Amino acid sequence: MPTPRRLAALATVICLTPTLGAPSALADRPGRHHAALARAPRTAETVLAEMTLRQKVGQLFMVGTPATSAADGTKAAITRRHVGNVMLTGRSHGGTSAPARVTQALQRRADHDATDGVGLLVATDQEGGQVQVLNGTGFSDMPSALQQGRWGPTRLRRSAGTWARQLGRAGVNMNLAPVEDTVPSARAAQDNPPIGAYDREFGYRVTVVAGHGRAFVQGMKAHGVVPTIKHFPGLGRVHANTDTSSRVTDTVTTRHDAYLRPFATSIDAGVPAVMMSLAYYQRIDARNPAAFSARIIRTILRGDLGFDGVVVSDDLAHAQQVARWTPGARAVRFIAAGGDLVLTVDPKTLPAMYTAVLRRAEQDADFRARVQASARRILELKQEQGLL
Numbered sequence: 252m253p254t255p256r257r258l259a260a261l262a263t264v265i266c267l268t269p270t271l272g273a274p275s276a277l278a279d280r281p282g283r284h285h286a287a288l289a290r291a292p293r294t295a296e297t298v299l300a301e302m303t304l305r306q307k308v309g310q311l312f313m314v315g316t317p318a319t320s321a322a323d324g325t326k327a328a329i330t331r332r333h334v335g336n337v338m339l340t341g342r343s344h345g346g347t348s349a350p351a352r353v354t355q356a357l358q359r360r361a362d363h364d365a366t367d368g369v370g371l372l373v374a375t376d377q378e379g380g381q382v383q384v385l386n387g388t389g390f391s392d393m394p395s396a397l398q399q400g401r402w403g404p405t406r407l408r409r410s411a412g413t414w415a416r417q418l419g420r421a422g423v424n425m426n427l428a429p430v431e432d433t434v435p436s437a438r439a440a441q442d443n444p445p446i447g448a449y450d451r452e453f454g455y456r457v458t459v460v461a462g463h464g465r466a467f468v469q470g471m472k473a474h475g476v477v478p479t480i481k482h483f484p485g486l487g488r489v490h491a492n493t494d495t496s497s498r499v500t501d502t503v504t505t506r507h508d509a510y511l512r513p514f515a516t517s518i519d520a521g522v523p524a525v526m527m528s529l530a531y532y533q534r535i536d537a538r539n540p541a542a543f544s545a546r547i548i549r550t551i552l553r554g555d556l557g558f559d560g561v562v563v564s565d566d567l568a569h570a571q572q573v574a575r576w577t578p579g580a581r582a583v584r585f586i587a588a589g590g591d592l593v594l595t596v597d598p599k600t601l602p603a604m605y606t607a608v609l610r611r612a613e614q615d616a617d618f619r620a621r622v623q624a625s626a627r628r629i630l631e632l633k634q635e636q637g638l639l
Contacts, residue, residue, distance in 0.1 A: 293639045295630035299623070302367050307626040308609045309333025309366065311586065313374060313563070315596030318343035318384050321356040324598030329360040329371070332605045335629070336372040339384055339423065340596050346388035347421045350375075354422025369630070370638035372477065374425035377418060381449045382428075390417050396430055396463075400453035404466035411470025418476050424636055425477040427526060427563075429453070429467040431513035432487040433460045444492040445482075452487060457509055461516040468522045477636065479563055480517045481526035483552060484541060485510050493529040493540075493565070493572035500531040506551055515556050523560045523632055525552060527590065529572040539588070540572060543581075548589035561628050562590045567604075568597035579607025587618060591625035 299307070309329075313336035316325035328334040337357050343349050354373050361371050375384045380395025391414060393399075399407055418426060430451045434440045437455065440447025453463040464480060471478035484504055491499045504510060514525070527542040535551070536544040542564045552558050567573060567581040576584065582593045582604035593608075595601055612619040633639055 293634075295627060295634045295639070298367060298369060298630055298639055299627055302626070304612060304619070304622075305609060306333045306365075306367055307622055308605060308612060310335040310369070310626045310629050311591065311593055311608065311622065312336065312582075312601060312605060313338050313372065313592055313594045314598045314601050315340045315566075315568070315594075316353065316357070316598070317341045318350050318353065318375065319345065321353050322598055324601070325357065326360055328598050328601045328605075329357065329365050332601065333365055334601065334605070335361070335366050335369060336374070336425075336592065338427070338594065338596060339373065339375040341384065343385050344387045346390065347385075347417070348389075349387075350385055350421040350423065358422070369633060370636075372425045372629075372633065372636070372638070373423050374427050374477075374479070375418070375423050376427050377414060377423075378428040378430060378451060380451070382451060385418070385421060385423070389420060390414075395450035396453050397450035399467070400459055400463050402463075404462050407463055408466040408470040408473075411467045412474045413470075415471045415474035415476040419474065424475065424638075425479065425524070426471055427479045427481065428471075429464050429478065429480060430482070431460055431464040431480045431517060432482055432485045433457050433510050433513060434487040439488070442490050443487060445486045445489065445494070447487070457512045461513040464513045465516050465520045468517045468520055472521070472523075475636070477523050477632065478517075479524040479526050480514060480522050482528035482530075482541075482565060483514055483525050484508070484528065484532060484535070484547060485514075486528050486530060489530050494570050497571050497574065498531070499529070499572055500533055500537075502533045504532050505534045506555070511551075511556070514552075518556050518558045523635070524563055524592075525558060525560065526563045526565055526594075527585075529565050529570055539584075542567075542573075542590060543584040543588050545588045553589065559628075561592055561632050563592040564590055564594050566594050566596045568595040568600045577607075578603045582608050583611050583618075586621055586625060589621075591628050 312334045314328045316322040318339035379393030434447040434452045453460045468478045536546045541547045578600040612622045
């Protein structure tokens with residue numbers, strides 16, 4: 252059955268097609284007819300049909316750059332390897348003007364040769380508390396998610412809308428937030444390095460996390476910023492950080508676990524993007540990190556929860572959890588498992604990742620079909636954001 256986004260794209264195409272049996276008002280004026288078609292808005296499907304395979308592969312990557320400057324490697328990734336998305340990293344304290352200059356410089360790179368003229372998704376981590384990349388004049392001093400969880404959902408939805416407008420003024424159209432991992436208790440948070448140690452959870456009950464996560468999602472979406480819920484299927488019950496440790500394993504989460512409820516709630520509310528965890532889940536797929544697990548991405552996220560949007564990896568550049576694989580293998584395994592958007596904060600890893608995905612797509616028809624499907628989902632999201 253067609254997804255809502257595909258139906259919307261189809262409706263756009265239908266609206267641009269003359270009714271069968273009725274002569275077009277421009278039929279006897281081919282010059283004007285062609286001019287009118289040239290001015291017609293592009294859709295995800297028409298752009299996908301125009302793009303080369305290299306450009307489609309480029310849409311599947313998001314590359315980091317400091318929030319205060321456009322890195323040469325990131326600019327080259329857009330120009331030479333057709334990368335379609337970037338992430339502002341580190342910390343910026345100069346208000347909206349500094350990141351705005353960075354985003355404008357990078358968007359100018361997204362020309363016809365690079366991305367077929369498709370604009371960039373520009374993301375950052377603007378959660379609150381200790382995880383807030385953009386600061387200074389024009390940005391609120393966001394409280395931690397744990398503090399946000401003590402607000403009512405209405406207040407949080409309204410505040411998220413304010414934060415979204417601030418991001419928009421800096422040229423940021425995607426936020427890698429909110430965190431929807433549930434930590435079981437305040438005591439458990441002391442032994443949960445990735446989430447609880449930084450107060451990144453909305454609370455200690457799935458109902459609180461679900462309600463507040465949905466409010467954050469709705470506030471962001473209502474004001475033009477793509478929210479990204481993370482880290483599916485949850486990092487609230489692990490005891491090490493995948494950034495700095497290997498073999499990080501959740502030993503309790505199951506396929507139909509109650510701790511999936513926050514993710515399901517936001518998916519039902521229409522969240523457009525989900526970020527995958529890099530942990531192993533012993534009771535679901537003990538052999539693969541979640542980002543490399545077809546069972547977790549395709550069977551649970553897309554199947555059980557019905558998510559049809561963009562699946563984003565956690566950072567695959569330097570995480571110790573995935574260090575056993577080469578950068579190219581990390582990107583290929585993520586896409587083969589059902590992922591869409593490979594996040595690598597370090598542009599130095601991009602050439603190997605891009606080349607590995609391109610070569611696999613050139614040689615393997617099934618993998619090439621996965622690239623096509625992922626590029627379509629990303630372009631559908633960009634169509635909704637007015638980036639085509």
